[in-house]
Amino acid sequence: MRVMAEAGDKVADRYLLQEPIGRGGMGVVWRAHDELLDRQVAVKCARPDDDRAALRLTNEARNAARLHHPHIVSVFDFVEESEVCWIVMEYVSGGSLADMVRDRGALTPEEAGSIGRQIATALAKSHAEGVVHGDVTPENVLITEDGVAKLTDFGISRALWSEATMTRTGGVRGKPPYLPPEVARGDAADRKSDVFSLGATLYAAVEGRSPYGEASHPMAYVARAIEGYIETPHRAGPLVDPLTALLNVEPKRRPAADQAARLLRRVAPPSAHLEHLEDTYEDPHDGETLDRTPFTMRLLPPSVRGAWRRPSRRVVITATAVGTAAVLVVWAALFGPWGGGHSDESGRSGKDGGSGASGTGDSLSQAGRAGTVGDARTADPCKLLNAASLSRFGETVIDPDYGEIDRCDVLLHGETGDDIADVQLNFDADPPEPGGDVPTRRIGNVTVGAFQREGDECVRNIASADRKQIWIITERLDTPAPDPCQLGDAATDYAVSVLDRGQVPRRSAQPVASSLVSRHACGLLDGDELKRMAGVRVKDRDPGFGDWRCEWADGSSDAGVELEFTRDNDFSPEGAERAEIAGKLSSVSPEEWDDDSCLVRMLHRSYRNSLGDDTVELMSLNVYGSKPTQKLCQTAKALAATAAKKLPSA
Template sequence: MAEAGDRIADRYLLQEPIGSGGMGIVWRAHDELLNRQVAMKCAHPDDERAERRLTNEASNAAQLHDRHVVSVFDFVKEGGDCWIVMEHVSGSSLADLVRDRGALSPQEVGSIGCQIAAALAKSHAEGVVHGDVSPENVLVTEDGVAKLTDFGISRALWSEATLTRTGGVPGKPLYLPPEVAKGHPADRKSDVFSLGATLYAAVEGQSPYGKAAHLMAYVARAIDGHIEPPRRAGPLAEALTALLSVEPRRRPAADQAVRLLRRATPGPAPGEGPHDGGPLDRTPFRMRLLPPSARRPWRRPSRRVVITATALGAAAAMVAWLALVGPWGGGHSDESGRSESGRAGTVGDARTADPCTLLDAVSLSRFGATVLDPDYGEIDRCDVLLRGESGDDIADVQLNFDADPPEPGGLVPTRRVGNVTIGAYKREGDKCVRNIASADRKQIWIITERLGTPAPDPCQLGDAATDYAVSVLDRGQVPRRSSRPDESSLARGHACGLFDGDELERAAGVEVQDRDQGFGDWRCEWANGSGDAGVELEFSRSNDFTSHDGQRAVIAGRKSFVLPNEWSDESCLVQMLHRSYRNSLGDDTVELVSLNVRGPQSTEKLCHTAKALTAAAAKKLPKA
């Protein structure tokens, strides 16, 4: 008998039971290799045939990649037990929601129904039938995202004892399709009926077969096709009646069910809001979020490393939850000078907060092959890319920290989850932006972008990445970076401390006191009183140091490029190579300093100033 504290497969540490039933016990566990929470179902197959069936069903479920399907990560056999390792969903089952709150509103049920119908449409398109859609197998997060779990797994675990209690009929009698009650195997249309029965129970508070004293009575009513008309469903009544048609051929397919349910309870269309359906019992409010800092369009790497078991091990080591370490390179550790150590929903010390702990390549793999790049662009940034069948990058998920505090007001729709506030921007072309305002008044930007076709909807991809980031923040502060940067790394530098007042005033006519310090002091911007002249300096990374348009130069003995009007009109940008190294995944990587001067002067004068300031900054950088 498994107990809390047991370690399964020398990797999964059992923490506490979070569910149980005739099909097994579900544990919350910690995956020590990948440093994440997982759910583990402990099953006891009756014989080798049942074990093979369970393995096959788990394998089928693992092939499904959809935001509304609980991902299957692993299958472990230990002793006489089989363990199915799944995505941990922070929330409640639909059955628990109805038990705790009573019948839900038609709008809430419609939102859940749209999402689960979409999950079934995806699984049916891939030839996978669930076979046991029920309120127990629908999980709903606190912010209204619905996920379907146990694809085929319950069906594979039906034992003789279970079949005896239900007269030889597999499944939960309260949601049993009539044709399955008569002995026919479950198929796509059976899933649609069980979805209708599940939604009926959520909005009506009972099975569509009414209330009975014994399970066999429900089976008998299913065989007779005895369906009670809905009374509380309101706008959902017509859709539920269609889904619950006794004759399978009269039922809609799952994709048609999505349209029926959406028409009955209209909400945001997929990709236009946080979910495919509407919000679940929460009061929305709005606040004005500052747009992302003026990030420059770094060229995308030409070479990435696809996540493999070995690479994941290295990545897990990199993003491990370690004790908070002190700031690097001296100076203050945080823009505010304060740190709220450990408080849920906070970023904490800027220079040690690890952006890669808020992205999970494995959870995003349900959208396709995932690719991790922990060392690209700004030092407060982490990326996960999706790669298509051709091997080309088809989508990018970028996460950045931002020191600027959010400001209340405005038109960006937001919702509150725990100690953080999530903002959802409207999709613009192939790009979608999500914002997380932390409890210590910093911001986290998640920017998803389509890079090729076919590719997932960028807002659905962004919502999945945001859900994971929020789940980490809900447990505590952003985890710390697992190791100190190299002595020569720009991560140890302080951008705002590279110039004194005389240098900036003499060279560019700006004042050192009039500055905007970026997150971690890895970016700094100075301006003059009127704002028509300024200097911007930023530390960043790339996979090589090349420029198709820049003029080659050597500044302070270092390779550099000079790019007039690159970041804006009436400006000149200098990029200077600081060092080359191999990152934690073995990728060739470079660190570079980018310095831009803007103002009402000739391009020649601006570039002369930019080169002079870059040479002055080079003297105060960490020794490469």
């Protein structure tokens, strides 16, 4: 096998390498031809030298791929071949901002302001998605031939909830001339750090040097950053005030990315073609919320909600397709986890199905006190969602078999059939806590809480009369799409209308014997097993809603085990080690949920849900504590093998 890729090589039997166009910290970037779609693409080639580097590269692809914005370089594909990883990206014909300054000299304040405004809007989108770039520099700002600026290379970026990457200079992440002072002092990069680096990039574009001045050694820049030493600009003209704000040494005094875009817009309003390019993108900020009342509650959204990979579906159930939905309900009642159907492996004509809920609200069982959830294991989350009631926002499809077992989703589709928004409803066994500042209103026997919108996500909470919680989480997945808070309010109104008539309706049938739905998570492990294998002296046991999730902890929150039953479209763990545990296909992911943790996912069974889509049931087991990661993974695999013995035959 050749050591280096060459022109004429083909990646994934599709991308024909043509010529190298750049070199980054992790590999070479090639211009290539996508023979399937007949287009030019940029392909980054890297040979990670260890598992950490491979994980970092995977994170680069994952973070960038979920960011759709006219000023962010799009990621199209990720390919692993032997020991080589390839990230397939949008090809930008122009060079970088660094190339422009090197070839032409310093830019005018108006030119730099225009580029900065575009990149600030890209950062606003990135931050709304929970992604910090962490490496905003002139080299990572590409400029097309018609003046469109695009942010690229999320190679050291990180999702806000995941592990920070370890690209460092002298123990500090990032490139020293553009390093924020707080990062130089050892803090993790955050949104305001990106804003500082953007300011440093624009300063260099107009002044020809770093805001820390000229230095002969990288550590000299780091020292000046730690001191907070910023040179006064002399060529910035009308850009002085925005630069002063962006380069404030105190992060709290810097503007957010969207505010930075507005400051820079005053210096350089967008041209006609840029304004046309951006007119489909909406500012990711607060939508409408419910009116505040004097009563407030402390409502804590589930920390892992929305963490599962969303499906991409083209099967649509609209308001005019209720008849088809009713047929699917009958199918699910006969063949789903809640019916008496046969598995794919049985050779019978029936298929395993979903939870058997159409969300149409027909023939709802309303026994029980109004506004209550009632028995957790029979309460049907899909009976609180209604696809037809949301059809005014677009084409809708209900997805009863994704993520947690106490969860149901309605997906909205755009004109191309791609998902543009998701409405997720979950049950929660934890009682709401009084106090806090979340606006609420009392409706019948329930209390509705309205969280402030954060980027493309909006959260609503319904506190039931029997002190359980119902979470409605709406997320905009693409543009154009409806405001997530308006969508969430509509879904909440329907759920409240059902609760006003009685208890949450029941699931339509008993679960099939082979389904994880029929098992209790807390019954799969006992205190002796946890002490012997994990060294956890169980003081706290927290069963989740319906006992489909369980957490055992030592009382200090320093060590424990979490086990949960979930569903997905398929079993395709990304960046995880594949393994066979207790005869079942599994994956092992060190530090998936936290730095000191190890997660095992085990495939239990495959079936067809009520929409006819392939679906899998999984058991996820996470071990956390202060032990070495390798030891945590050994423990997680051992506990998963023990728990698997008590699972039903698939």
